[in-house]
Amino acid sequence: MWQVSGYGKVGVVESEQFNNQSKSEEHPAEISERFKALMPALESYAFSILADYHAACDVVQETLFLVWQKRPDLIGEDLRAYCFRTVWFKCLAQQRDHGREPVVYFSHKAMQRISHAAEDVAEQHEQRMHALETCLKSLEPKELDLLKLRYESQHTLKAIAGKSERKASRLRKSLSRLRLRLRHCIETTLASQKQ
Amino acid sequence: MRCHPPSPELRELVDRLLDGGGLDRIESARLETLITDDPQALDYYLSMTTQAAQLARVLAGRHQAKQTTARPFIRRLQPLATIFFSDYPLLKAAAMLVLLTCGIGIGWLLFSADDKIVVATTSTSLDEADAERKPPAATITGLLGVEWEDTDAGWSLDRRHPERLRMRSGLAELTFASGVRVTLEGPADFTVTSDLSATLDAGKLVAYVPPSGQGFSIDYAGGRVVDLGTEFAMSTGLNRTTKVGVYDGLVELHRPDKPILRVSTDEAIELSSDHGLNAASVPFDRQRFVRSIPSRDFAWELRDLGPQEFVFDVSHLVWKAGNYRAIFKWMLGRDGVQIRDVTLSRDGVPVAMVAQTGSTGALDNVENNLFELPLSRDQARRGLWEIRCTLEPLDRTGASFDPSMPVESIGMMLFEEGLVANATAGDFAGTWSYRHEGRNFQRTFHPDGAITLRIDGEISRGPLGTRRWAVEQGILRIPIPDSRNPSQMLYEEHVLRDHDTLIFVSNPYGNAKREP
Numbered sequence: 001m002w003q004v005s006g007y008g009k010v011g012v013v014e015s016e017q018f019n020n021q022s023k024s025e026e027h028p029a030e031i032s033e034r035f036k037a038l039m040p041a042l043e044s045y046a047f048s049i050l051a052d053y054h055a056a057c058d059v060v061q062e063t064l065f066l067v068w069q070k071r072p073d074l075i076g077e078d079l080r081a082y083c084f085r086t087v088w089f090k091c092l093a094q095q096r097d098h099g100r101e102p103v104v105y106f107s108h109k110a111m112q113r114i115s116h117a118a119e120d121v122a123e124q125h126e127q128r129m130h131a132l133e134t135c136l137k138s139l140e141p142k143e144l145d146l147l148k149l150r151y152e153s154q155h156t157l158k159a160i161a162g163k164s165e166r167k168a169s170r171l172r173k174s175l176s177r178l179r180l181r182l183r184h185c186i187e188t189t190l191a192s193q194k195q
Numbered sequence: 196m197r198c199h200p201p202s203p204e205l206r207e208l209v210d211r212l213l214d215g216g217g218l219d220r221i222e223s224a225r226l227e228t229l230i231t232d233d234p235q236a237l238d239y240y241l242s243m244t245t246q247a248a249q250l251a252r253v254l255a256g257r258h259q260a261k262q263t264t265a266r267p268f269i270r271r272l273q274p275l276a277t278i279f280f281s282d283y284p285l286l287k288a289a290a291m292l293v294l295l296t297c298g299i300g301i302g303w304l305l306f307s308a309d310d311k312i313v314v315a316t317t318s319t320s321l322d323e324a325d326a327e328r329k330p331p332a333a334t335i336t337g338l339l340g341v342e343w344e345d346t347d348a349g350w351s352l353d354r355r356h357p358e359r360l361r362m363r364s365g366l367a368e369l370t371f372a373s374g375v376r377v378t379l380e381g382p383a384d385f386t387v388t389s390d391l392s393a394t395l396d397a398g399k400l401v402a403y404v405p406p407s408g409q410g411f412s413i414d415y416a417g418g419r420v421v422d423l424g425t426e427f428a429m430s431t432g433l434n435r436t437t438k439v440g441v442y443d444g445l446v447e448l449h450r451p452d453k454p455i456l457r458v459s460t461d462e463a464i465e466l467s468s469d470h471g472l473n474a475a476s477v478p479f480d481r482q483r484f485v486r487s488i489p490s491r492d493f494a495w496e497l498r499d500l501g502p503q504e505f506v507f508d509v510s511h512l513v514w515k516a517g518n519y520r521a522i523f524k525w526m527l528g529r530d531g532v533q534i535r536d537v538t539l540s541r542d543g544v545p546v547a548m549v550a551q552t553g554s555t556g557a558l559d560n561v562e563n564n565l566f567e568l569p570l571s572r573d574q575a576r577r578g579l580w581e582i583r584c585t586l587e588p589l590d591r592t593g594a595s596f597d598p599s600m601p602v603e604s605i606g607m608m609l610f611e612e613g614l615v616a617n618a619t620a621g622d623f624a625g626t627w628s629y630r631h632e633g634r635n636f637q638r639t640f641h642p643d644g645a646i647t648l649r650i651d652g653e654i655s656r657g658p659l660g661t662r663r664w665a666v667e668q669g670i671l672r673i674p675i676p677d678s679r680n681p682s683q684m685l686y687e688e689h690v691l692r693d694h695d696t697l698i699f700v701s702n703p704y705g706n707a708k709r710e711p
Contacts, residue, residue, distance in 0.1 A: 047248040105391065105410060108389030109389065117241055118245075129249050136253065150214075175210070179213065182246060183246060
């Protein structure tokens with residue numbers, strides 16, 4: 001159990017989903033499976049704190065690599081919690097060291113607040129992912145193409161506008177509307193699953 | 196998480212983030228305010244950032260539905276790397292780099308037939324590594340008369356990068372990693388939360404915010420001040436009110452459920468907790484706040500024969516009881532100077548005086564030029580504090596210059612408190628740099644008592660290198676044979692102003708700075 005400033009909850013949450021405790025007899029392949037399952041949630045968590053997808057991916061890469069290195073020392077530890085905690089520290093380091101120009105300048109206090117709330121979201125990451133996949137099926141091909149340009153290729157809006165010869169302002173509005181629609185669809189889907 | 200619609204401002208800011216454009220410091224501060232003040236706004240932010248991260252994964256085809264049943268072992272040599280290194284080429288590169296750097300000796304390495312690797316190495320703790328790399332959010336760069344709330348220890352090394360400062364009195368200067376400089380006046384309770392933010396629970400401060408610190412914010416009871424300009428003052432805690440005044444530039448006052456207030460140059464606003472943080476314009480009393488740590492150095496100059504009385508106003512330096520020291524240091528001129536009748540007085544009434552006559556000048560004229568002026572808790576009250584003293588040129592009999600030449604002696608009185616009285620050998624050990632007559636000097640005080648002097652990088656073969664140093668009653672002393680009378684010893688003396696500032700008591704050099 002950890003008591004870490006700015007990172008409280010994940011360190012003490014018991015989650016059955018990832019079969020938390022690292023066992024002495026566990027084979028590396030099993031751990032790697034668990035890491036693989038954790039990655040999307042870690043990426044989302046890091047992205048919520050840093051608001052930069054590439055930086056979030058870097059943080060998750062570094063985290064998993066470090067956790068893998070420390071694997072022999074982690075027998076009996078809650079690996080999921082340890083990974084989240086490590087991501088939190090890596091995010092702090094990322095923001096502090098400014099290895100790349102930050103896309104947002106959050107204070108430490110705000111990052112803590114986001115981190116705490118993002119932990120709750122991370123707990124239902126899998127359900128949200130499934131809901132998103134379902135919701136994407138309801139989109140027009142043109143809308144899906146726009147999302148792919150932005151999220152699959154990680155092009156900025158400016159770059160997409162240049163490629164598609166469309167006005168950036170119109171693209172911005174289209175993307176904004178799409179995000180809101182998806183959000184509404186995801187939350188509705190999740191709410192209906194609870195009932 | 197419920198699906199509340201976002202405000203237009205929140206939607207705009209989050210869209211701009213998710214469109215890849217980024218937010219500047221002011222926009223970031225605004226978004227931060229929105230999502231930290233309103234849980235629904237935070238819900239919105241998180242739902243959109245989570246959605247963006249998941250879209251990136253799903254649309255890139257990197258997401259696979261979770262296995263509903265446990266998979267058996269894959270195969271013995273297809274562990275972690277097989278799976279996630281293919282997703283993360285950087286990770287693979289990093290793994291290889293570690294191997295190249297560390298060598299196989301400290302870890303183990305398995306290669307499968309298809310060039311997948313697994314690495315396990317002994318490694319240092321992540322926390323330790325992070326702590327080593329972590330630059331402090333803020334550093335104490337000046338202290339004056341500080342009495343800490345939680346200890347009587349005064350200055351100590353572990354306070355140099357504080358998270359929280361609780362002061363009964365005095366002044367502390369903090370320099371943030373962002374370049375922001377805060378001068379804090381006790382009594383105060385101040386917490387550093389990042390290189391761009393802090394909390395003031397009680398006390399007074401002045402913040403100077405350079406362009407690199409734009410967006411610097413200070414939380415107070417019930418709200419937040421965000422700097423958009425260059426210099427502002429604030430006080431809080433007294434009579435449940437918070438005052439904010441702007442010397443130069445612009446600040447924003449954020450209050451829950453109230454519109455943002457902008458305060459510009461020469462304006463001041465008072466917020467009362469008893470009145471729901473309602474704002475009222477008040478006169479900005481600029482003199483109420485201390486904008487920087489005041490100087491401790493006072494110049495004096497003698498141009499005439501005979502005694503002269505000097506009075507130095509040290510009111511801004513007397514904040515508490517303590518062992519104050521007045522150091523008279525000669526800097527220039529042909530005449531040595533006698534010092535006597537040194538008195539510390541409050542409102543014209545002597546409070547501490549020393550029955551001591553000393554002298555200053557070139558090294559062979561320096562004797563007893565440090566005057567101890569202890570001040571008890573009862574005596575340490577605010578008022579007009581002055582150092583009074585009599586200075587007189589030394590008798591010129593036997594001088595090496597023409598005695599008919601005019602009197603000339605220029606120097607400084609240094610008024611010190613704190614480490615000057617209680618520094619130990621450990622505080623002095625290290626390398627100190629200073630400049631003199633256009634050259635760079637470095638003195639290293641080795642823990643074993645040895646001394647190394649470097650001049651412009653070259654080790655000096657002068658007498659200092661053969662001497663030993665020792666510390667008594669806060670003063671570092673180095674015995675040096677008098678060149679005119681080798682059987683007699685002269686003493687170079689040093690004291691510490693603070694952890695990083697070394698004062699030459701007996702030499703006409705500027706203060707030395709500690710080398711990192």
